[in-house]
Amino acid sequence: MIIVLRPDATESQIKHIIEKVESLGLKVMVSKGVERTIIGVIGEEDLLRVQPLEVYPGVEKVMPVLAPYKLVSRDFKPVNTVVEVNGVKIGSKRIVVMAGPCAVENYDLLLEIAQAVKKCGATILRGGAFKPRTSPYSFQGLGEEGLKYLKDVGKKTGLLVVTEVMDIRDIEIVSRYAGMIQIGARNMQNFNLLKEAGISKKPILLKRGMMSTIKEFLMSAEYILSNGNFNVVLCERGIRTFEDYTRNTIDISAVPIIKRLSHLPIIVDPSHGTGRWELVEPLSKAAIAAGSDGLIIEVHSKPEEALSDGAQSLLPDKFEHLMDEIKNIARAIGREI
């Protein structure tokens, strides 16, 4: 931690700050520069992080030196984490594709889509039973009925199921029906939900919030790990910017950055990230080329009848084409699907 003092900081103010820092068992090193005095603090930065040093008289600003996360960092665990769910490994050489409809709408449609994506090489079925919708008047999902369909279709097709939990009260029921729990972008900083997800021990798919920095994203994962659950897969799904051609702007650099900073697997959601089906294939290829451990893609066999986000769903034949393309990319970088 570096404490930069104001040009007019007095000796007694400096003394006061040093006393405070030392009272926490930390050592200081004072550097009187031409224009500013700087106090460097040696010792566990976390002890200081929770102190409101900025308000001490004479302080201009406080600059943390270390990242605030621990358990998720590659410093803590240098080798890649591989999250294994019922035999499907996420974070290994083999790239994992999750696919399915945005929302579960009815049993037959779900089965039809699941069979189609399975045939093309997807290993995880996605589909929402609880849907976070901006409008109270939009379709909100089938609830437990939808979970039942997911479980049944998963069993029938041999696909693992991932589905979103929006409400902390639903963790238990979702855990019963699904192999992997998704925490959506809007809940990335729903801290109590993160804690419960940590306690639950279920594999978690944590999506990046639309307005969250990579650092905050990792801090949210830290909530889960620090509650005892290391089975976390991260998902870049686009951030909010001024560009309005796409629904969000996929931050593809988040993939290699997270690979550097953390040992956790990272996948990309090109469907929600762009909001336009015609961009899903090129962004999927970019994600794999950048080192993504997987993809989560919306596929719908009857988008005209979809109750949610039809515009970003691929038809099964387009999905098949996408799978062929990304297999080529995977091979080119020494991975497989």
Added chain:
Amino acid sequence: MIIVLRPDATESQIKHIIEKVESLGLKVMVSKGVERTIIGVIGEEDLLRVQPLEVYPGVEKVMPVLAPYKLVSRDFKPVNTVVEVNGVKIGSKRIVVMAGPCAVENYDLLLEIAQAVKKCGATILRGGAFKPRTSPYSFQGLGEEGLKYLKDVGKKTGLLVVTEVMDIRDIEIVSRYAGMIQIGARNMQNFNLLKEAGISKKPILLKRGMMSTIKEFLMSAEYILSNGNFNVVLCERGIRTFEDYTRNTIDISAVPIIKRLSHLPIIVDPSHGTGRWELVEPLSKAAIAAGSDGLIIEVHSKPEEALSDGAQSLLPDKFEHLMDEIKNIARAIGREI
């Protein structure tokens, strides 16, 4: 709703779209332009909003004409809503100031701060018992103990209490202790929490999410109103931008915009919006001048000992000065505090 077709849309595609629209009981008006054919839809736009028209063959884009919210809109209720909580009216000529510490830390400190802000003219006491913190290692609030302090201090000082609920399971307990429930920025799209807040009938202070448009902000309020609770006060607290001198960028134009679009009261939080105590007074003055119905301000008598966000808290004497200044502004625009 306007449906813009692609230049190469065929007659049979156009026919297909028209049939779909008419099957919903709506009327269409087709306009064949030089470069594009456009289909205007007459009737209740909401019927179409949930249809994935973008995926119909031949469609280039779909442009909604009307705002997606209803109950919160000024079209629906032309006169200002005044939210009354135990005699305190929010949204009337008198500007309301909520003040207090970021987090409730201990009883004596809370009482000291409450007495100080009361003396200066605040009518509502703010303070968090449950704190949303980016890091799992930061102080998370006193929980129910904090709620008890708030209730007791509120009673002793005659201040109404507003405090945040982060967890849907805590609505009932927070309702018991506080006069007004705050839904924080990170939960603005926690839709189930919004629904329960609607059902609870308690006055709600809904903060704008850091990455939320004004339209989404109003849609979140719509969740509360559509569940039967019209006692909603909105709060602008800064949005996330590239500017890094302040923690967030206060969107002061949100105040007059919301006044135009909605009948609900709107207040401003200059403490969280800027993250710097020295900006709280000028931003408070700007907010009142722009038409804000109130302010929510962090005040702390010992910021050096604050367990949360000391850097944005005002000392009581600075708060007193602020109150004097905004009284002058209020008078200048024909309001009072």
Added chain:
Amino acid sequence: MIIVLRPDATESQIKHIIEKVESLGLKVMVSKGVERTIIGVIGEEDLLRVQPLEVYPGVEKVMPVLAPYKLVSRDFKPVNTVVEVNGVKIGSKRIVVMAGPCAVENYDLLLEIAQAVKKCGATILRGGAFKPRTSPYSFQGLGEEGLKYLKDVGKKTGLLVVTEVMDIRDIEIVSRYAGMIQIGARNMQNFNLLKEAGISKKPILLKRGMMSTIKEFLMSAEYILSNGNFNVVLCERGIRTFEDYTRNTIDISAVPIIKRLSHLPIIVDPSHGTGRWELVEPLSKAAIAAGSDGLIIEVHSKPEEALSDGAQSLLPDKFEHLMDEIKNIARAIGREI
């Protein structure tokens, strides 16, 4: 300057960095912490700023401690700069209002508008002869003809004239006709234009770029001052964010921030900043309350016939109302108009 080393930095890497820093005549202070070694550099930070220290082996990041600007900073000149143009003082107790059409369209219209704004208390006439337009097919301004109208109307009404220069080759001609030269948002980082503006010695109105931080804004002003021209007035005119109700988001906190960091005057442009005439008055009031030294406002007597940005122009009677309102605010904060 603080140099943070990687956890795996070797002794010889550290030695290499220290040698480099010392070879520049600077002193170092090495702090070996638990997790990281940090090198603090004492001496003129500017010497180091141009060194690519980030690429030295073993370096994790480099954190500058001081602001990169000098002449524009309040540290350099603690008292407010008052820019005086033909008797009009900007940056003093008296708030200055610049008003006029977006573009100069014809002589009679310009005169009519100028007379109207003069009557209401404006002291500077704004109006573009050269117009930066997103589309090559939009009206690009009258050029020198427009400058002549401005000069003549300014003389006739006793208003000082401010007008934009877009092209470095036009500085001389614009200087001949106008009392003050505007550098627009899109040219805030047109560095050669800034240099010439510095050399010209004309009073400059420098607008903040849509995507520029406050620090970059001040660095652009530094270009002008460092070329010998201290007559610079800054103008906040909105930054680009995800919010799409307004054209830009006015960052009202920029006003008090710039007042703290710099001695230069700062005004606000609520017309371009919002893009909607109905928001101009509330944002003008907010700007004055926040400490702005002035306003620049679009006024048009026949907005239906405006060739540029009619939607954000006020009618003269609305402008009159605005002037009355901000006089009240100015009085409330101890200033005048």
Added chain:
Amino acid sequence: MIIVLRPDATESQIKHIIEKVESLGLKVMVSKGVERTIIGVIGEEDLLRVQPLEVYPGVEKVMPVLAPYKLVSRDFKPVNTVVEVNGVKIGSKRIVVMAGPCAVENYDLLLEIAQAVKKCGATILRGGAFKPRTSPYSFQGLGEEGLKYLKDVGKKTGLLVVTEVMDIRDIEIVSRYAGMIQIGARNMQNFNLLKEAGISKKPILLKRGMMSTIKEFLMSAEYILSNGNFNVVLCERGIRTFEDYTRNTIDISAVPIIKRLSHLPIIVDPSHGTGRWELVEPLSKAAIAAGSDGLIIEVHSKPEEALSDGAQSLLPDKFEHLMDEIKNIARAIGREI
């Protein structure tokens, strides 16, 4: 163009608008909905685009239906444009790599770097003689001396030269020394520079502004094309967002979007887009996979001595590795380098 009226628009207001539109030779279609009346306009939208319809009494908003650009659009020219510069084709099956130092620093270093990048397969040499720098105190480039080095080194190595022009007065001289002229991000809306670039007929590399939408980017290219120069290569180089780990956020979706909307070639600059050399390779791979026609990459053989942006420059051996990797990606998608 769709004109949406306010709910309280009167018959005479509607009549007034219709008269205006018809006076321009356009046809209208009025649609009286349940909640709003809408006027659809048939005919050349451009005629209306320059009319300030928003200010007409009774108008709520105006929604353009068509894109505002013409010559750059794929509607105008369905086949890909291939820009050919001295035998190097940009926009064809073969991917083009431009590489070199950020700034030209001295002759020997430039030659060394040029030879290194040539050996790895680059065909165009990049390097700045005029450098846009945020600070007036940073290295501003060697000017004409640098241009001479570029020309000479280009000749010696057989590399085509691209270099930036910052000042409209330098177009002629830069044209003399370089095969291709770069217009940088900060000048993307320097409209007079764009016009002159159009008149010059030289191949232009136009970089996307940090705060510019794709639509605005294409409009800036339209300035060049509409002045007679169709030899334009577009370059995505990152936009400004709240994410602060990277200098900018590369909007990789811009590549397939521009491919859809326009016939012009598009390349990506991963060096400026990320600001960190370790991200250049993964982002390069992503760009190629997404369909980019090329890359522009900073390479420096002695980054410790670079006078500009050393932190984002690759060493020649890292560049060699990158070239190998992207060759594999190119092959996987049926292209070559």
